[in-house]
Amino acid sequence: MNSVFVICEIDEGKVxxxxxxxxxxxxxxxxxxxxxxxxxxxxxxxKGIEKELYPYGAxxxxxxxxxxxxxxxxxxxxxxxxxxxxxxxxxxxxxxASTFGRDLGPRVSSALVSGLTADCTSLEIGPHExxxxxxxxxxxxxxxxxxxxxxxxxxxxxxxxxxQMATVREGVMKxxxxxxNYKGKVNNLDVDKxxxxxxxxVKVIERHMEKSKVNIKNSSIIVAGGYGVGSxxxxxxxxxxxxxxxxxxxxxxxxxxxxxxxxxxQIGQTGVTVRPKLYIACGISGQIQHTxxxxxxxxxxxxxxxxxxPINKIADYAITGDVGEVVPKLIKFYKQNxx
Amino acid sequence: MGLKIVVLAKQVPxxxxxxxxxxxxxxxxxxxxxxxxxxxxxxxxxxxxxxxKDNYPGTEVTILTMGPGRAADVIREGLYRGADxxxxxxxxxxxxxxxxxxxxxxxxAIKKMEKCDLIIAGRQAIxxxxxxxxxxxxxxxxxxxxxxxxxxxxxxxKKIVIKRRLERGVExxxxxLPGVIxxxxxxxxxxxxxxxxxxxxxxxxxxxxxxxxSEDYIDLTADRPYLNIEEWSVNDIETDINWLGLSGSxxxxxxxxxxxxxxxxxxxxxxxxxxxxxxxxxxxxxxxIG
Ligand SMILES: Cc1cc2nc3c(=O)[nH]c(=O)nc-3n(C[C@H](O)[C@H](O)[C@H](O)COP(=O)(O)OP(=O)(O)OC[C@H]3O[C@@H](n4cnc5c(N)ncnc54)[C@H](O)[C@@H]3O)c2cc1C
Ligand SMILES: Cc1cc2nc3c(=O)[nH]c(=O)nc-3n(C[C@H](O)[C@H](O)[C@H](O)COP(=O)(O)OP(=O)(O)OC[C@H]3O[C@@H](n4cnc5c(N)ncnc54)[C@H](O)[C@@H]3O)c2cc1C
Numbered sequence: 001m002n003s004v005f006v007i008c009e010i011d012e013g014k015v016x017x018x019x020x021x022x023x024x025x026x027x028x029x030x031x032x033x034x035x036x037x038x039x040x041x042x043x044x045x046x047k048g049i050e051k052e053l054y055p056y057g058a059x060x061x062x063x064x065x066x067x068x069x070x071x072x073x074x075x076x077x078x079x080x081x082x083x084x085x086x087x088x089x090x091x092x093x094x095x096x097a098s099t100f101g102r103d104l105g106p107r108v109s110s111a112l113v114s115g116l117t118a119d120c121t122s123l124e125i126g127p128h129e130x131x132x133x134x135x136x137x138x139x140x141x142x143x144x145x146x147x148x149x150x151x152x153x154x155x156x157x158x159x160x161x162x163x164q165m166a167t168v169r170e171g172v173m174k175x176x177x178x179x180x181n182y183k184g185k186v187n188n189l190d191v192d193k194x195x196x197x198x199x200x201x202v203k204v205i206e207r208h209m210e211k212s213k214v215n216i217k218n219s220s221i222i223v224a225g226g227y228g229v230g231s232x233x234x235x236x237x238x239x240x241x242x243x244x245x246x247x248x249x250x251x252x253x254x255x256x257x258x259x260x261x262x263x264x265x266q267i268g269q270t271g272v273t274v275r276p277k278l279y280i281a282c283g284i285s286g287q288i289q290h291t292x293x294x295x296x297x298x299x300x301x302x303x304x305x306x307x308x309x310p311i312n313k314i315a316d317y318a319i320t321g322d323v324g325e326v327v328p329k330l331i332k333f334y335k336q337n338x339x
Numbered sequence: 340m341g342l343k344i345v346v347l348a349k350q351v352p353x354x355x356x357x358x359x360x361x362x363x364x365x366x367x368x369x370x371x372x373x374x375x376x377x378x379x380x381x382x383x384x385x386x387x388x389x390x391x392k393d394n395y396p397g398t399e400v401t402i403l404t405m406g407p408g409r410a411a412d413v414i415r416e417g418l419y420r421g422a423d424x425x426x427x428x429x430x431x432x433x434x435x436x437x438x439x440x441x442x443x444x445x446x447x448a449i450k451k452m453e454k455c456d457l458i459i460a461g462r463q464a465i466x467x468x469x470x471x472x473x474x475x476x477x478x479x480x481x482x483x484x485x486x487x488x489x490x491x492x493x494x495x496x497k498k499i500v501i502k503r504r505l506e507r508g509v510e511x512x513x514x515x516l517p518g519v520i521x522x523x524x525x526x527x528x529x530x531x532x533x534x535x536x537x538x539x540x541x542x543x544x545x546x547x548x549x550x551x552x553s554e555d556y557i558d559l560t561a562d563r564p565y566l567n568i569e570e571w572s573v574n575d576i577e578t579d580i581n582w583l584g585l586s587g588s589x590x591x592x593x594x595x596x597x598x599x600x601x602x603x604x605x606x607x608x609x610x611x612x613x614x615x616x617x618x619x620x621x622x623x624x625x626x627x628i629g
């Protein structure tokens with residue numbers, strides 16, 4: 001059986017989280033399909049990178065190491081991947097729905113004339129019957145994704161073209177070590193032989209990367225504030241609650257736009273997707289674009305002075321009241337009960 | 340130094356404002372009740388094209404849209420804001436296209452048009468939400484691409500310098516022309532309609548629209564050719580029919596479920612001390628916190 005591939009992204013010299021999350025998913029798909037899981041890493045100064053991937057169950061790590069592959073540009077990456085995939089003919093290829101994956105994925109799928117499903121929230125294996133053509137298919141990849149602004153969920157399949165390609169956003173799949181002692185092998189790619197001058201026409205002149213500071217994605221408790229929090233100063237109260245509970249502060253887009261919180265704290269469709277154990281939504285109305293990024297939280301407490309706020313529809317506890325009054329009480333009674 | 344620019348624009352249902360009136364009794368979305376709008380990021384794309392036109396006299400901005408007849412609205416909207424002309428690509432043969440078949444049809448139309456220097460698309464449409472059409476068009480035309488563009492910093496006939504927005508930073512890249520860029524919502528908003536242009540192009544129509552007017556309609560396009568919105572069917576462009584529509588689409592929709600906004604019953608509380616105290620005890624007891 002042909003392999004499952006994960007096209008990995010390099011972030012500050014390491015394999016990006018989203019790629020490791022996909023390795024975990026890819027491993028379970030490969031086990032189900034009884035095939036190999038292979039990773040593909042392109043970049044520069046990648047010595048030893050395979051060691052980051054083996055514990056996630058990589059049977060083969062293809063490495064293309066060349067200074068022309070750092071920083072990332074579309075065309076050389078596309079050429080190398082298309083070249084490799086034409087030989088290896090993977091049945092499935094996954095990549096992160098990051099700016100990297102959403103730039104590269106469609107280009108590769110167009111060149112290979114394979115389908116590509118964007119921003120999947122779930123990937124499963126299943127059969128399909130095409131009644132019209134009188135054909136049945138076993139072991140297709142069900143690529144499940146929201147569309148239409150999150151108002152519908154579609155199951156997309158790609159019966160006839162290979163690979164079946166899909167992108168998945170960071171934080172959607174779970175990252176889990178498969179076997180700390182797992183060993184695969186390395187396949188070094190002859191980049192020089194593949195790259196042509198016309199692959200190198202786009203030049204990165206300058207790059208300003210900000211180091212990621214906040215890590216709300218991996219936090220099991222999130223205290224999120226919306227426009228209803230009212231000010232940057234009031235957000236400090238949320239910070240205090242988060243610290244007391246051992247969590248992080250998140251925000252709605254309206255709060256970010258208003259300057260109450262930094263951009264990398266934004267939760268929702270255009271922010272990060274989180275699924276903490278506890279989500280406390282303070283002064284957040286609960287628009288679909290926000291809830292799309294947090295509705296899978298195990299427990300949701302909503303604090304809102306409007307008893308009819310939509311957030312209350314998905315909340316486990318709806319406290320009708322003023323954020324400025326309720327948050328200090330949460331801090332106070334938490335402290336009282338844990339003393 | 341005039342540039343020839345094609346802006347790709349899609350007419351989309353306004354999925355951002357699925358209000359109560361657009362909800363059916365069963366809690367699912369009534370798509371027919373959503374207004375059809377100019378895809379928001381395609382307006383950001385149009386603005387970048389219009390800025391190039393402001394800076395480089397002789398630049399021509401053409402809107403290209405693929406969709407049903409009513410998608411001509413998108414072209415008119417573009418004309419009101421400063422585009423020079425537009426093409427509507429419309430045919431049943433395109434129905435059911437996934438992003439690959441869409442890109443193929445669009446790339447065939449672009450090949451048919453006068454040679455262009457730059458193609459500008461929005462990053463993403465708000466209905467399909469894939470952000471795939473821009474890069475796929477670029478690949479089909481064998482052109483370089485720059486996605487997530489926020490600002491065109493400079494351009495000449497040979498190359499363009501672009502600032503692009505990544506998750507945690509910005510990048511400045513140089514791309515030779517011709518090429519494709521896709522523009523982010525974080526780019527400047529599109530300028531509003533211009534009243535003079537609105538007057539000028541109010542009666543711009545496709546041939547199908549003119550033919551379906553009432554008998555006393557006076558066709559002005561003979562004297563004012565700019566009032567004709569070019570309409571192309573599959574026969575006006577060169578394509579391989581197997582690559583179009585449903586049959587040219589590798590991805591198939593197996594199943595669609597409407598997200599039902601059901602009311603799960605929340606436990607209602609007030610900020611009274613006893614209630615908050617009780618809640619905290621509960622959360623600690625079941626190990627949610629603490
Ligand atoms: C394409 C697109 C993508 C988007 N992506 C995202 C995204 O990723 N994340 C996101 O969050 N949004 C996103 N949005 C925006 C989203 O539609 C909403 O506008 C946003 O989530 C609203 O934020 P909010 O709930 O904080 O503000 P509001 O809707 O203004 O709600 C404020 C709430 O606070 C309550 N309130 C006011 N004062 C108090 C008080 N003193 N005490 C208690 N409650 C109070 C009010 O009753 C109200 O419910 C997106 C929109 C679009 C179109
Ligand atoms: C529920 C659902 C899920 C889908 N999922 C997928 C999927 O995962 N993969 C897939 O391949 N297809 C998918 N499709 C099909 C896809 O929505 C259509 O092919 C659509 O025509 C183009 O994709 P998009 O809306 O995502 O555009 P995007 O790729 O997001 O659009 C990017 C830009 O391309 C330009 N553009 C796009 N379409 C046009 C047009 N018709 N005319 C002019 N310019 C245009 C615009 O500038 C736009 O901003 C799905 C459709 C539905 C209904």
